[in-house]
Amino acid sequence: MLRPGRRKRDTNAIGEISESAIATRFLQLGYMLLLPYGGNQRYDMMIEDDEGETWRIQCKTAWANKDGTVLTFNTANHNVTGKNKQWRNYRGQCDFFAVYYEPLNKVYLVPVDEVGTVEASLRLAPAKNNQGKHVRWARDYELEDE
Helix, strand or coil, rough: CCCCCCCCCHHHHHHHHHHHHHHHHHHCCEEEEECCCCCCCCCCCEEEECCCCCEEEEEEECCCCCCEEEEEEEEEEEEEEECCCEEECCCCCCEEEEEEEEHCCCCEEEEEEHCCCCCEEECCCCCCCCCCCCCCCHHCCCCCCC
């Protein structure tokens, strides 16, 4: 019988889990999945629909706040070159963030141009003050069968 692997869940492993879940979801929904060769692209995958239209996808892993009502994900990454540690956003370099949240096993598809350039959030439950204006509801971005 196989035993669970001993690999530690570092940021690379977490990212690989998210990418796998996202890729699986796109395939389940009938998209053609295209994976770029090498690691120098500013997107992780491309998807193609039945009509041949393609979109560049950047995969992200979400985390929840303390009370589990808000999911947050990074919309930029660190460009580390020597002492230069600048954040680089994805505007113009990919079309969507595909965001995976493992505890709910859900994938959310968020247009890059609809969120901030460093971080974004998706709300799972109403705020304590019931504010609803300018709220980005997770359910509106969930990748599910129509």
